[in-house]
Amino acid sequence: MKDTDPDVELLARIGNNEPAAVNEMVTRKLPRLLALAGRILGDADEARDVAQESFLRIWRHAASWRSGEARFDTWLHRVALNLCHDRLRRRKERPLEDEEALALTDSALTPDEQLEAADRSARMAAALAALPERQREAIVLQYYQELSNIDAAALMNISVEALESLLSRARRQLRSQLADTPGLARPGRGKP
Amino acid sequence: MTPERFAYLADAYGADLHRWPRAEQPAAQALLDSGNVLAHEAQQQARWLDGQLDSHQLAYVDPSLARQIRLSAPRGHSFWSRYARWLSPAGLVGVGVAGIVTGMLVASLSVPLPMLSSEVLPSVFDQGDAQVIFTVNAEDTEQ
Numbered sequence: 001m002k003d004t005d006p007d008v009e010l011l012a013r014i015g016n017n018e019p020a021a022v023n024e025m026v027t028r029k030l031p032r033l034l035a036l037a038g039r040i041l042g043d044a045d046e047a048r049d050v051a052q053e054s055f056l057r058i059w060r061h062a063a064s065w066r067s068g069e070a071r072f073d074t075w076l077h078r079v080a081l082n083l084c085h086d087r088l089r090r091r092k093e094r095p096l097e098d099e100e101a102l103a104l105t106d107s108a109l110t111p112d113e114q115l116e117a118a119d120r121s122a123r124m125a126a127a128l129a130a131l132p133e134r135q136r137e138a139i140v141l142q143y144y145q146e147l148s149n150i151d152a153a154a155l156m157n158i159s160v161e162a163l164e165s166l167l168s169r170a171r172r173q174l175r176s177q178l179a180d181t182p183g184l185a186r187p188g189r190g191k192p
Numbered sequence: 193m194t195p196e197r198f199a200y201l202a203d204a205y206g207a208d209l210h211r212w213p214r215a216e217q218p219a220a221q222a223l224l225d226s227g228n229v230l231a232h233e234a235q236q237q238a239r240w241l242d243g244q245l246d247s248h249q250l251a252y253v254d255p256s257l258a259r260q261i262r263l264s265a266p267r268g269h270s271f272w273s274r275y276a277r278w279l280s281p282a283g284l285v286g287v288g289v290a291g292i293v294t295g296m297l298v299a300s301l302s303v304p305l306p307m308l309s310s311e312v313l314p315s316v317f318d319q320g321d322a323q324v325i326f327t328v329n330a331e332d333t334e335q
Contacts, residue, residue, distance in 0.1 A: 048257055
């Protein structure tokens, strides 16, 4: 079964300089790019820069985009990942700090619940930032960005088996780290 | 699918079978439906971590960033903007030429009047060579 690329028609409209298509592309891809770069880099400002640079590439390639080669979303992930790699090379990796995390505030929650949600998010961010770079990349691509295992492996230039190994190790380390956090109970084996 | 294989995949892809490789999903669902205890345990453990991963939210989008990005996109071209690139230098050349012409005009008007004598400029009342030419032409016509 051959899936059609859902972004191709939008790219053609951007190539024809349709402002509505530009708006739609920003709405569709900006949150994904910020999530990807934010979790890989652990820095909200750098994530914004990566998103902006990625969009410049989109505008540049939209008119000449040819369907049938790579899916646009996969190509975009590759662009953003390369930009993230450049930045990681340029700086020594450091863990996320609480104030850097752009936590989503859910107005439906009470203030206490919002505080608790922010606290859990910050703990998860710290655990994610503590992962080795390749393990973090694997989790971000497969879990958060919801890419297929084939696409995620291709983006990382590894086999699907190697991706699964990275994912297993990442999840094991996250479980171990989060289970040690006070207040986060982990279900034991054998409990329903 | 064996329970060990299920545990291996849950360990990698999490509790939600929709995130698993498509080819593995039916067999994994069948194992769960059969009530396999090991498979359910593995899924339970994976679900706990999925919940932790889901607690990490970064989906906030700054409206000013979205606006900046939209402005960075190429715009549609109007008639004038399409030709603006070469109209601009052409306009500069036109202004230059107009300046030169104006300068020449001002210079010619500023020449002192006494210089405009009959020796410098011929008068329309001066019947010199022109009268001779008209006379010759009239003689040719009569012939």
